[in-house]
Amino acid sequence: MDYIGTIHSPFTSLADMPVQPKGAAEKTGTVIIDRCYQEGLRDLEGFSHIYLIYHFHKASRTKLSVTPFLDTTSRGVFATRSPLRPNHIGLSVVELVAREENVLTIKGLDILDGTPLLDIKPYIEAFDAVEKSRSGWFTGTGATVRNARSDTRFT
Amino acid sequence: MDYIGTIHSPFTSLADMPVQPKGAAEKTGTVIIDRCYQEGLRDLEGFSHIYLIYHFHKASRTKLSVTPFLDTTSRGVFATRSPLRPNHIGLSVVELVAREENVLTIKGLDILDGTPLLDIKPYIEAFDAVEKSRSGWFTGTGATVRNARSDTRFT
Numbered sequence: 001m002d003y004i005g006t007i008h009s010p011f012t013s014l015a016d017m018p019v020q021p022k023g024a025a026e027k028t029g030t031v032i033i034d035r036c037y038q039e040g041l042r043d044l045e046g047f048s049h050i051y052l053i054y055h056f057h058k059a060s061r062t063k064l065s066v067t068p069f070l071d072t073t074s075r076g077v078f079a080t081r082s083p084l085r086p087n088h089i090g091l092s093v094v095e096l097v098a099r100e101e102n103v104l105t106i107k108g109l110d111i112l113d114g115t116p117l118l119d120i121k122p123y124i125e126a127f128d129a130v131e132k133s134r135s136g137w138f139t140g141t142g143a144t145v146r147n148a149r150s151d152t153r154f155t
Numbered sequence: 156m157d158y159i160g161t162i163h164s165p166f167t168s169l170a171d172m173p174v175q176p177k178g179a180a181e182k183t184g185t186v187i188i189d190r191c192y193q194e195g196l197r198d199l200e201g202f203s204h205i206y207l208i209y210h211f212h213k214a215s216r217t218k219l220s221v222t223p224f225l226d227t228t229s230r231g232v233f234a235t236r237s238p239l240r241p242n243h244i245g246l247s248v249v250e251l252v253a254r255e256e257n258v259l260t261i262k263g264l265d266i267l268d269g270t271p272l273l274d275i276k277p278y279i280e281a282f283d284a285v286e287k288s289r290s291g292w293f294t295g296t297g298a299t300v301r302n303a304r305s306d307t308r309f310t
Contacts, residue, residue, distance in 0.1 A: 001156060001242045037241060039219040042231030046291025053208070053244055064194040076197030078275040081282070086192060087156045089208055089274045091246070093283055119244045120233040124290045126300050127236070128248055135279045136201025145281045 003116040005033035005102075007054060009109050014058060017150045018110045019069045019081075028097070031104040031117060038102040041120075045099040049123035050106075054090045055116045056083035058155050069148055070140055079136060083154045090115070093123055158271040160188035160257075162209060164264050169213060172305045173265045174224045174236075183252070186259040186272060193257040196275075200254040204278035205261075209245045210271045211238035213310050224303055226292055234291060238309045245270070248278055 009029035011017040018027070031052070033041060044050065063084040065074045077085050095107040104120075164184035166172040173182070186207065188196060199205065218239040220229045232240050250262040259275075 001244075004241050037219065037233075040232040040240070041234070042220065043234035043292055044231060046289070047234065048287075048289035049285050051246060053246065064192065065197065076199060077195040078192075079196070079198035079202065079277050081276055081279075085195070085274060086159050087273050089156075091206060091208065091276055093285060118242050119240060121236055121246055122234050122291060122293075123285055123288055124236075124293050125285070125288050126290065126293065126295060126297050129285070130204050130248060130278055130280070130283075132203075133278055133280050134201070134203035135281065136277060137198055138277075138279050138281065140281060142281050 001118055003055070003118065004037050005031055005117040007031050007052065007109070007111050007115040007117055009111050009113045011111070012113045014112060014150055014152045014155060017112065019145070019148045019150050026107070027109060028105060028107050029109045029111070031106060033102045035102055041099060041102065044096065044120070044122065047096055047122040049093055050096045051121040051123060052092050052094060052111070052117060053119040054111065055118055056088040056090045057116055058112060059083035059088040060155060062086050069150055070144060071137055073137065075137055089118070156273060158210070158273065159192050160186055160272040162186050162207065162264070162266050162270040162272055164266050164268045166266070167268045169267060169305055169307045169310060172267065174300070174303045174305050181262070182264060183260060183262050184264045184266070186261060188257045188259070190257055196254060196257065199251065199275070199277065202251055202277040204248055205251045206276040206278060207247050207249060207266070207272060208274040209266065210273055211243040211245045212271055213267060214238035214243045215310060217241050224305055225295055225299060228292065230292055244273070
């Protein structure tokens, strides 16, 4: 895997960071893609939302059971979004505000400043929208997510 | 990156495969997770939908401009879901029907049989639902996606 760029955000420390994009709906950041991949960004600006797939580069270990930020019970790591998964891959859906050459302006990001990027995919409603779902242990609401903040337990 | 398991599907050839999970809503497959990671699956069965992050292992090259299955115009690869991206990472949201120990039964999969798995994440509506979005070059409908089939252009 090669890094294709870097995510820049207002969050320079894991302590007190939003735990999900919806906790940072008004926070703006940028993604700077390596110039050698710029051609691959053509047409991306037509999409209002994109998936960022990135490397949780501050996660240095794996735990198969973790207690998520939004819960008080230990859960299997694949039933959570914790960084301490076997492959330290992160996934966020963010709003794409603009693209200028190799720079994306994004909104609603829950990602640490300096995070290396692995991939970008367009969010396409006809592929990706889930009409009705059941969210297991997560019994919170949008407000729970908006107000939750991280700490350093997952480094 | 280590493979954490393997995806088994009815699709043994890239020719004539659905191009997105919504093209295979009634197709059932299984994900077999390596036993050493089984503990990490605890509580996953509470979720009706999961993200599978996998390796497009049949993609052997990178193209920064591609013509998607659902379009007739060349687009930047990051504005598409083509496998020929710099890192050959695939992402699908699928329905989780059941978990039995290290085996997941899933529905609505658009993934080639034998595909190696990198990560599983729960789909959590409060994190992931996008209320209103704009899908760029993709002007089709759900029916377009359901009826589209792949070919071997992306190997």
